[in-house]
Amino acid sequence: MIEDCNLDGGNAGYLPTDKATLKAKDLENVYVIGDNTDLPTSKAGSVAHFASEILCENLLREIEGLEPRAVFDGHSNCFIESGFEKGILIDFNYDVEPLPGRFPLPGVGPFALLQETRMNHWGKLMFKWIYWNILLKGEEMPLEPQMSMFGKWAD
Ligand SMILES: Cc1cc2nc3c(=O)[nH]c(=O)nc-3n(C[C@H](O)[C@H](O)[C@H](O)COP(=O)(O)OP(=O)(O)OC[C@H]3O[C@@H](n4cnc5c(N)ncnc54)[C@H](O)[C@@H]3O)c2cc1C
Known part of the structure; x- marks a missing residue:
């Protein structure tokens, strides 16, 4: 506390x-x-x-006595299981609400943002392996900490 x-x-x-x-x-x-x-x-x-x-x-x-860099944008992303072997993926930050698009590769995906898909459900299942084998071991993920607007669009 x-x-x-x-x-x-x-x-x-x-x-x-x-x-x-x-x-x-x-x-x-x-x-x-x-x-x-x-x-x-x-x-x-x-x-x-x-x-x-x-x-x-x-x-x-x-x-080192340097000023901190003011660069954290509140980036968050999250799979949401919606049932029937489908899921939704959301990606957002302090200023940008979840938008449609593709993730992590702009225009390619394979995950679809703000849409209910089977691939998103498989992504959630794959994340379990990533969590135990990459994140908990402190390995690098090929993702920038800041949210990217590439491959996203406003409705
Ligand atoms: C049921 C549940 C489901 C969730 N699902 C998701 C999800 O799907 N996706 C997602 O992104 N986030 C999810 N979250 C949120 C996520 O778990 C937290 O945001 C995240 O763990 C926060 O990390 P933390 O290091 O700040 O705190 P914690 O992970 O809570 O770590 C704090 C650590 O400090 C230790 N501690 C506490 N007091 C002391 C003390 N006095 N001395 C020493 N150690 C102490 C605790 O034992 C604990 O290990 C979920 C949370 C819950 C509860």
Whole structure:
């Protein structure tokens, strides 16, 4: 708990965090990640994953006496099982709501954003393997932490 560490979590118990740098507000040498933050985004593993790349870079910059880079955009993505072996994939950030398009390769996919497809369901199943064999081992994923607008369109 934030309060157990003698930190001020405000009314809701989340640590006030700069949404772009991930530096704790009003604290020196403290950066925050994951569900503990008060960032205006989902409490989701994907947010923590994308934020971790920014946070690591900014921690190293802090150690070197440099200003943190204000580059976290609140990127989140999530498979949603919709039943009957179909699923939906959403990809969004602080400013952009989930849009239709293809993911991760613009125009190609193989996943369809905001659409209910069998491939999205298979993507969710494949993610289980990715989680245990790549993410938990700290291996690199070929995805940028920031949300890309390539291959997406507004209705
Ligand atoms: C049922 C459920 C389903 C979810 N499904 C999804 C999903 O499909 N996709 C998705 O992206 N996100 C999902 N989430 C959200 C995701 O799990 C969280 O957003 C993510 O785990 C947050 O990571 P974290 O590191 O901030 O916190 P956590 O993963 O909660 O890690 C915090 C760790 O700190 C430890 N800890 C707590 N207190 C102390 C202490 N005093 N000293 C030492 N250690 C301590 C805890 O034991 C824990 O291991 C789901 C969450 C739940 C509950």
